[in-house]
Amino acid sequence: MSAPVVTTSGSAASGSGQHRAVRKPARKWPVKQLLGLAGILGFLLVWELIPRAGIIEARFLPPASEVIAALGRDFGLTAFWAAVGETMLAWFLGLLMAIVLAVALGFVIGSSSVLRKLTNSTVEFLRPIPSVALIPLAVLLFGVKIESSLMLIVYASFWQVFIQVLYGVADVDNVAMQTARSYGLGTAARVRYVVFPTALPYLMTGVRLAASVALILAITAELVIGSPGLGREIALAQSGGAISGMYALVLATGLIGVLINLVMRFIERKTLSWHSSVRSEVIV
Amino acid sequence: MKPANILKALLYAVGLPAVLVLIWWAATLGAKNFFVPTPGTLLSTFAETWFGERIVSDVLPSLGRLVVGVVAAIVLGIVAGLLIGSVKWLRALTEPVLEFFRAVPPPVLVPVLMLLMGITDSMKVVVIISGCIWPVLLNTIEGVRAIDPVLSDSSHTYGITGAARVRYLVLPSAGPQIMAGVRQCLSIGLILMVISEMFASSSGLGFTIVQFQRSFAIPEMWSGIVILGLIGVAMSxxxxxTERRILRWYHGLREVENAV
Incomplete structure (x- = not known):
């Protein structure tokens, strides 16, 4: 009997499945890190030189040093941290709501084949609808408040988690399920001890994807609708001509994105530390 | 399949949507709700709004930009990904920078590029490219990196190098991973198409829909949401x-593996 191998699902997302074993233990860390550092420095140098050499005018693309200085100034401002706080609040609330909804619905629908068949066409139709299509509706319903951002975030991240939970619940090993049945485990116990552990790796992949999607949507809502947060600050800086300030904010959103990725990977590793199979990574 | 089974599958497929539409119809039947049009109104508005000259002036240009942007992003992403993925030091050099660019939410590029290029068609295409390229690029790098070393060594031994190596070893191995990237790239592309038009434009789907919302043309706004949804569904x-066709060997392989 083969152990239930967890590959990341989504028909094509599991590309490197059979190559997992060959991942090198990367003993040459220092070299790799130094090269990475050199890459970052090289990038900043090129960015510094392009406006200095006049290839692009400095009023459209300020040199890197100027932007980093502006970012440093931002770090000392309460307004900046307030905006970051607004964005992160919308991100967190939206993500949380999406996860709770998706897990509840996913477990219910995933564990019944009739429900799965019934909802399949509707899910496949609703899922590809771009969340930005809801922007006008959000504005109409909530105006420039955090609820607008939440609506978009929840819609977009819901599908990421929901689909993964569906795959995960469907992946339950039949033998394990039958065994649990013959040992007289009730429905609740079966969900807790058989279905949940099987679905957890899928769920975590979904949550990690949803976390970055939620950030994109949070920033988008602020940028386009004007609900409070970093995105609105970017739009304001741009229309106000504070160009270095705008680039600094863009850098800040990138840093937040990197941070979210790191934290999510950390959480994933912690929650799945018990999981025997090394999982292939999906790249967002 | 037997006719009874086909009927069953059909019932499963249309059952829930039909019930939902019925509920929608019943709910909007009595009181006139300003925010939600009836199914009938929506349908007729949809036909009126989008099957006139708008399809030429707004829909087609938007779709054109989307296609150009997405195709360019896929091609650039795969080419750059093949290069970076096969050269080890290049990968180490670029990895942190690429990680950062991937983490930047693509919509913030709209104001940046607006500044650099002005509000033009090419700016919108560049927005789409610069947002869509990352999933393709990073998945290609990862796919190329993860080529089975036995296959790679074998092809070396047989003297398969250059273009033949890319064609017969690298692309097929990385294929599933690349397609996963392409799928993400498509949905990001659609989002960026709409946003670039909402943010700064005087034509296009995104602009038109926001215009409807601002002038409280509610059924028209809903019809815009529907058309964006339809585009999304069509793209998927x-x-x-295409994925089934390109990766037919891969899905077959998986089926065999799963059957064991």
């Missing part, structure tokens, strides 16, 4: 079809 169908 086209993608699934």
């Amino acid at each position: 169908f086209i993608f699934q079809f």
Whole structure:
């Protein structure tokens, strides 16, 4: 009997499945890190030189040093941290709501084949609808408040988690399920001890994807609708001509994105530390 | 399949949507709700709004930009990904920078590029490219990196190098991973198409829909949401079809593996 191998699902997302074993233990860390550092420095140098050499005018693309200085100034401002706080609040609330909804619905629908068949066409139709299509509706319903951002975030991240939970619940090993049945485990116990552990790796992949999607949507809502947060600050800086300030904010959103990725990977590793199979990574 | 089974599958497929539409119809039947049009109104508005000259002036240009942007992003992403993925030091050099660019939410590029290029068609295409390229690029790098070393060594031994190596070893190995990237790239592309038009434009789908919302033309606004949804659904169908064709060997392989 083969152990239930967890590959990341989504028909094509599991590309490197059979190559997992060959991942090198990367003993040459220092070299790799130094090269990475050199890459970052090289990038900043090129960015510094392009406006200095006049290839692009400095009023459209300020040199890197100027932007980093502006970012440093931002770090000392309460307004900046307030905006970051607004964005992160919308991100967190939206993500949380999406996860709770998706897990509840996913477990219910995933564990019944009739429900799965019934909802399949509707899910496949609703899922590809771009969340930005809801922007006008959000504005109409909530105006420039955090609820607008939440609506978009929840819609977009819901599908990421929901689909993964569906795959995960469907992946339950039949033998394990039958065994649990013959040992007289009730429905609740079966969900807790058989279905949940099987679905957890899928769920975590979904949550990690949803976390970055939620950030994109949070920033988008602020940028386009004007609900409070970093995105609105970017739009304001741009229309106000504070160009270095705008680039600094863009850098800040990138840093937040990197941070979210790191934290999510950390959480994933912690929650799945018990999981025997090394999982292939999906790249967002 | 037996006719009874086909009927059953059909019932499963249309059952829930039919019930939902019925509920929608019943709910909007009595009181006139300002925010939600009836199914009938929506349908007739949809036909009126989008099957006139708008299809030429707004829909087609938007779709054109989307296609150009997405195709360019896929091609650039795969080419750059093949290069970076096969050269070890290049990968180490670029990895942190690429990680950062991937983490930047693509919509913030709209104001940046607006500044650099002005509000033009090419700016919108560049927005789409610069947002869509990352999933393709990073998945290609990862796919190329993860080529089975035995296959790689074998092809070396047989003297398969250059273009033949890319064609017969690298692309097929990285294929599933690349397609996963392409799928993400498509949905990001659609989002960026709409946003670039909402943010700064005087034509296009995104602009038109926001215009409807601002002038409280509610049924028209809903019809815009519907058309964006339809585009999304159509793109996902086209993608699934192409993916099935390109990766037919891979899905077959998986089926055999799963059957054991």
